[in-house]
Amino acid sequence: MTSVFDVLTLAGKIGTVLIYAYATYWSFGMRRILAVRLYRNQALGIGLGSSGFALLNVAFVFNVSFGFGAILSLLPFIFFFYWIDSSVSAARRSDPHLRDVLRWRQMRVLLWPLVLFSYVSLYPILTVNRQFQTCLPVCRSYVDVLFFVPIFVILASGALYLPMSAKRSKDTTLRKHFAWFGLFTLCLLAAALFSIILYPDFLLSTIAFIAGGYCLYRSAISLVPFKTLLLNQPRPMR
Numbered sequence: 082m083t084s085v086f087d088v089l090t091l092a093g094k095i096g097t098v099l100i101y102a103y104a105t106y107w108s109f110g111m112r113r114i115l116a117v118r119l120y121r122n123q124a125l126g127i128g129l130g131s132s133g134f135a136l137l138n139v140a141f142v143f144n145v146s147f148g149f150g151a152i153l154s155l156l157p158f159i160f161f162f163y164w165i166d167s168s169v170s171a172a173r174r175s176d177p178h179l180r181d182v183l184r185w186r187q188m189r190v191l192l193w194p195l196v197l198f199s200y201v202s203l204y205p206i207l208t209v210n211r212q213f214q215t216c217l218p219v220c221r222s223y224v225d226v227l228f229f230v231p232i233f234v235i236l237a238s239g240a241l242y243l244p245m246s247a248k249r250s251k252d253t254t255l256r257k258h259f260a261w262f263g264l265f266t267l268c269l270l271a272a273a274l275f276s277i278i279l280y281p282d283f284l285l286s287t288i289a290f291i292a293g294g295y296c297l298y299r300s301a302i303s304l305v306p307f308k309t310l311l312l313n314q315p316r317p318m319r
Contacts, residue, residue, distance in 0.1 A: 094138055096291055097291055100295060100298070101138065101297070102131075103294070103298060104131040109124070109128045111124045112124035120304045124301055127262070127297055130161040134294070155199075155200050158232055161235060161239065162196055162231075162235045165238055169182060169185050172259065173185075176250055185242060192238065195231070196231040199228075200231060202227050203224065233273065236266045236269050236270040237266075238266075239265070240266040240267050243260075243262055244260060247260050258303045261296050261297075265297050268290070268296055271289040272285075272286040
């Protein structure tokens with residue numbers, strides 16, 4: 082018999098898929114409207130990342146195995162880390178003083194190998210684990226470290242560097258865009274903490290994850306002024 086908990090869990094997963102699919106739709110829609118290449122690239126990055134999260138939650142709905150699910154779970158974060166890297170660099174170019182926020186050019190040299198090593202190392206470990214159908218406590222701990230380290234590195238980077246980059250940038254459109262994405266990373270960081278500390282209580286983590294999807298949607302539409310958006314809407318046929 083299906084419990085209330087199971088129904089709420091499924092509803093949360095479906096709601097998360099819908100909000101990230103909605104953010105994806107608007108991201109690619111904004112990209113079609115935009116003429117400035119920098120803004121188009123920002124919209125593309127948001128669209129790729131949000132589509133990755135939508136597919137990830139589709140996998141959760143259909144209970145994809147942990148091994149493949151773990152690899153799929155990290156892929157949207159990799160997309161967003163690339164986007165964060167390029168966005169901080171773009172914000173630096175829009176800063177009249179060309180200031181390097183918290184030495185990002187040095188930090189990225191350290192963080193990229195850490196993120197990629199964690200991601201690449203997961204697959205062979207999970208493949209061997211699935212082959213022997215066992216997982217020792219030490220192995221499980223190592224897998225958890227490899228899985229969560231890149232997530233926290235990426236979310237912390239976005240939450241820390243993007244608001245500061247937005248503050249120093251003189252481009253008001255980028256400032257709004259970065260501010261909403263910074264809120265998105267805070268929401269996902271909160272969701273990750275809730276899922277670890279309050280597991281198996283999914284309610285707060287699901288709410289935080291859905292709020293993150295809304296922030297992505299706002300980040301995408303912030304690239305286009307509202308008046309421009311209205312002017313590009315199709316006119317009704319008479």
